[in-house]
Amino acid sequence: MARRAVLFDLGGVLFGPGLQPFLGSCERDCALPRNFLWKVMSAGGSNSPYAKVMRGQITLSQLFSEMEEGCRQHATASGVTLPPTFSVAQAFEEMAAKGTVNAPLLQAAKVLRRNGFKTCVLTNNWVDDSAGRLFTATLMNLLHRHFDLVIESCRLGMQKPDPKIYTYALDALQAKPQEVILLDDIGENLKPAQEMGMATVLVRDTETVLKELEELSGIQLLTQQEPLPTACDPTNVTHGYVPIRHGVQLHFVEMGQGPVVCLCHGFPESWLSWRFQIPALVDAGFRVIALEMKGYGESTAPPDIKEYSQEQICKTPSPQGIPQTVLIGHDWGGALVWNMALFYPERVRAVASLNTPYRPADPSVDIVERMKSIPTFDYQFYFQEPGVAEAELEKDIGRTLKALIRSTRQEDRLPVTSEFHRVQERGGLLVGLPENPPASQILHGPELQYYIQRFQKSGFRYGPLNWYRNMRPNWHWALSAKDRKITMPALMVTAGKDKVLHPNMSKGMEEWVSQYSPSPAQPWLCS
Missing domain, CATH: 3.40.50.1000 (HAD superfamily/HAD-like)
Incomplete structure (x- = not known):
């Protein structure tokens, strides 16, 4: 079987080290006879302090009290002198610390x-x-x-x-x-x-x-590569909402205790994009808040395109009224965290971006003309006309997500891959891709179904695509801070196989980011 x-x-x-090795170490430190503490703990058999605390009949603090008295009695009976500073409670606290x-x-x-x-x-x-x-x-x-x-x-x-x-x-x-x-x-x-x-x-x-x-x-363990961190389950995290104004709110999830880290996802994603990072950051001692960005999933999706300008989104109140956080963003979330660091530095303890570099606004070249000169940004111009891209992407949300969210591994590639240049010429982002692509290695099973449910709720227009429809408003706002620098600790994580945001786009960032640390992407960060 x-x-x-x-x-x-x-x-x-x-x-480690376990109870009995700890007791032995404590006895040596206190110059007590071997098994002195264990005899006190186990005295009385099924009614011993040890048995009672393990069955939940007494609590740990009650165990300390019973053991203190038991140690005094046993010491007197056996002619042992307890150290003046002897404390069972302190000994157990040291066990936890060590x-x-x-x-x-x-x-x-x-x-x-x-x-x-x-x-x-x-x-x-x-x-x-x-x-x-x-x-x-x-x-x-x-x-x-x-x-x-x-x-x-x-x-x-x-x-x-x-x-x-x-x-x-x-x-x-x-x-x-x-x-x-x-x-x-x-x-x-x-x-x-x-x-x-x-x-x-x-x-x-x-x-x-x-x-x-x-x-x-029968599972290889000794030579196993470091596995991905355990992913969090949407049913096992705390959900909350940030009120922006009457009728408009952001959904977020929260886990952990400690300094606050706020995660901001990109397109076309969800707070669940951070499912591996959330538990890993919690294990590292942080309180993690992962936002579902405006227009996505359970967050409100106002119809006005101007609602999705970077200036408006950065005005969002902090979750839970937290005055200052570490901000980490990916894709559009990366652009957001740089702007938060630039315009609201008092709210940002440190900042990190995955894929999205920071560049100050250039007043000498119109942003639309600048982006038109970069072929891989053609898809963003396909996104500009309300009603066009959303009709394609919402036709079959499962197909859209399976086609767009894939790894770069050879075995995960589609026969025809999505190209970001000449999208307007082809007449759509998904043109030429399979009608029923297989689920990708990085988004499948319950996670894929969760994404599909989210986009069935929010759609693509009032939110996801409207983030792209503020090119000039975002540029004009950025120009007002073109001579500022980002002064808090900052990390830029590049991804060598990103088709749009190439690592070389981050060159020269140290001129504008005072405490800057560049880093190549780790595989689990890019998933």
Whole structure:
């Protein structure tokens, strides 16, 4: 029977060093006899402080209180002197501070999940009401994003090695024992799983564990390339709205805690374009807000073309009333974040753009004539006449998105690719492309359906295409700041295979951006 699920313990497997190694280290630091702390924790068997906290009968702070008293009694009985500064609570806080996530095993879990395995954290854990509980919240938030299930003993009233918790996990995974692999650093916790028919791995060192897991799963883990970050699910993020004025609002999603990063997408996209970056930035310690730009999806789409000028869009209030953010934009979102940095620097902590370079407005050449001289911008002139491009793009939204949002990999290319020059001459952006193209490697399945639903709601005219219909208003507004410089930290990420915004268009940006860092694109940034 093929294996299709993997259970990971937390302490000592996904997060180290684990409880017993920590207790041993604490005993050495405090000059206590070996197993002193464990004897206190486990005294009383099924009614011990350890058993009660794992079953959720007491909280972590109550465990500290019971252990403090137990340590004093045990020290007196055994003739041991406790250090004057001895503190169980402080010791546990130090364990949290010193512990680290096992990155290779977390990566292995991501790879397994991408290959169709269900992944679950099955842990003897406690209800953390201590002073340092923010650490626990952060760790659990990470686990819930990267695993299909997180099962904690303290939520169920039963703990490993009680066979009932393994039965619960199997039912939750809808899996048979022979389909499951369990990783744990305590042999006693593996025995009931083995007796039930699960494959088990005793965790001692990471490389050996990966080898065993690779053999049992049949999935290559040791030489696996870095996988894409886990994508966020629209149903598992917080949704909100920014009121602009009566009847007009922007939709956004939010995740994480820490300094604020605001993500601005381009055409023809959605906030879901950032589905890989959102969890990665959250894991890096940021609070992420991904906007659905004006005219897209659930954001309001006013009919007036002037509503989509850069000047008007930059006037949008900050989400959640946040006074200052790091702004990151792609495509039209890239143009927006540069303009925010230029015109509203007090609201921008740092700025980054993917694909879209910053260039100051040139007063010597009319912007329309300038763009007409660049063949790859021909499609933007096809977009100018209201009603023309939207009729083509809205005829079959699924076809439009599958044709336009594709990777540059050879196996993902269509027999005839979309060209951005001579669009007006051909009579359309999609002319010559297959009527029913296959889904692309970077937008398929539920994500493609989500995009289709978004554009069925918003269409292309009142929003997506109107962003292109403000060439001269955008130019005139930019001219008012042509001699200014962008002074906050700035990053420009170029994409070598972009057909329109070539990397060489970013040359010379350092003249106008004081704290400028250029960077070639990483593959996951371009997806």
